[in-house]
Amino acid sequence: MGSLSLDNFHARKRKAMVKLVKGKEIAVQLQTLLHEPVRNSEPVSEQQLAFQIYRSFSDTLSELSSCTTQIPASEGGASACSGDTGKKKKKKRGVKDLRGCYKRRRTSDSWVTLSPTMEDNYAWRKYGQKTILNSDYPRSYFRCTHKQDGCKALKQVQRIKGDEIIYQTTYFIHHTCKETLRARPLVMDSDPIDQNLISFQTSTTSEQDQHCNHSSKKPLSISSVKSEECVSEDASHEANSTLEDPWNDITGLDTLGYKPVWTPFQDEVESASLHGVHMKFDQLCDIQNFHYFDDHMY
DNA sequence: TGAATTTGACCTTG
DNA sequence: CAAGGTCAAATTCA
Structure with a gap:
């Protein structure tokens, strides 16, 4: 290196x-x-x-x-130590006493979406809820319903303070189960400009509301690029819908006007979304890549 | 009655 | 020690 x-x-x-x-x-x-x-x-x-x-x-x-x-590994806190290596369980406990045994998540394989709904076409099972400091709303914890099939997908959902109902969903680990429906990718890979897309927020809240009303709950999802599966059979008709609005090709905004944010770190999400900057780095999916934007972005 | 949700305890991390 | 993440018993729902 x-x-x-x-x-x-x-x-x-x-x-x-x-x-x-x-x-x-x-x-x-x-x-x-x-x-x-x-x-x-x-x-x-x-x-x-x-x-x-x-x-x-x-x-x-x-x-x-x-x-x-x-990038200096020390910067940004992409503590790759979330893996099993060095994972030390202090005490060997009985099965019944394993509650709370976990590693605090700060993993690279996470991404965030903002949406007026919690729905995302996946089947989730709620396993916890916590009140979060300085937050008006509790955070809910979900895991994939198909956990027994080995799918380790997790998500955290938290409503964001404000007049509008917006949920910030943080996903950890991609689904490995085949049974669940795929969330539609927000941005199409068919667009040459979209190779490494950065989109700027252009929709107004009223536009969003309008869209939200006429469309059934449509989740937004940003793939963190490791998910090759996102280029799926949906791609063809996705491409069609994308082509309907030339602005989409440039901005990468869904016609719904949702505001996706891909980021490895939750902290960064806030700064990014606050400034209306939304990014998708298809080639730069690994966590280190976003350290460039770690502080004082604007 | 089985599946899903709620909730408080327990544990790790900073 | 406070905050946050997970577990699992209790409870609710279909």
Whole structure:
């Protein structure tokens, strides 16, 4: 492993941020252009703007990818120690006394979604609920109903403070069971721009409400890329629906206007979602990749 | 009556 | 020691 100096790392990080901000500005321009095509006196076309956005994000990703494997492991807390290695159970206890024996989760294989509903087309079994400090709502803990079949998927659901009913769902470990329905992927892989997609929130809350009303509970889901299975038989009709709205191709926003956030760390989710920045890194699925955005993103 | 949920105890981590 | 994650007995539901 090559070692990247911390200064160099932060310099790259800043550079990436600048490119992202630039991309965001162009996206706003494009959005304006699309909303008011008549008053368009801009010398640049939509295609040009779209290309600039794509370029901006590509550059950012190149910047990030070039030092992906060089992030100091100590930063960010991707404690890979969540595995079995070094897992020490202090006392061998009777089966009945195993309650509470666990490793606190801080695993890389987690991702987060925000949704007005808890539904996600998977079958879950609730196994716990806790009141969380400084939170108005309790956190619920679910595991896959097919646990007995070896599926270790878990999720935590917590309602977010606010007027709207929004649930933040944190998933841990992908489903390995075949029986459950697949949640539809939010972003299609068919889009070349989507290779490493970063989308900026454009929908208003009223738009969301509208969508929520006419659609039956549609979960959003962001695959953390290890899930090849997301490119499934659903892909064909998914592609069709995506093509209906050209804006989707650029922003990656579901037509429902939900706001997905993929992140390995819950803390980062909040900062990212607060600023309306949502990201999907298909090639950068491993946890380290997001350390670039660990602090003071904006 | 079996499956799902609730809830308090227990345990780990920071 | 406080906070958070999990277990399992008790309870509820279909």
